[in-house]
Amino acid sequence: MTEFSKTVYNMVKDIRCGQTMTYAEVARAVGKPRAYRAVGNALNKNHDPSVPCQRVVRSDGHIGGYNRGAGLKEKLLREEDAI
């Protein structure tokens, strides 16, 4: 756990229901616009359900990945009308 990852989790938690953010946006929010990869890794290793990592998507509009299956991620986003 680093300050960076903690900040990332905090940002993701702060995302409103139905609102999504890209890895690049989160990375920029924490002050490291080039840490988009680190953001994905941090979320990937994080297994805390308190962190709605499904709200974090690619800048291309693609879903990306999810700890419990990318398909589930897309499903969750549809359920909350975020996509």
Next chain:
DNA sequence: GAGCTGACATGTT
């Protein structure tokens, strides 16, 4: 014009 792949850059685990 749209979609895919490969290569390079960046930061954490």
Next chain:
DNA sequence: CAACATGCCAGCT
């Protein structure tokens, strides 16, 4: 040192 849930660009189909 190697891997990775990305991003941007170049080249191909």
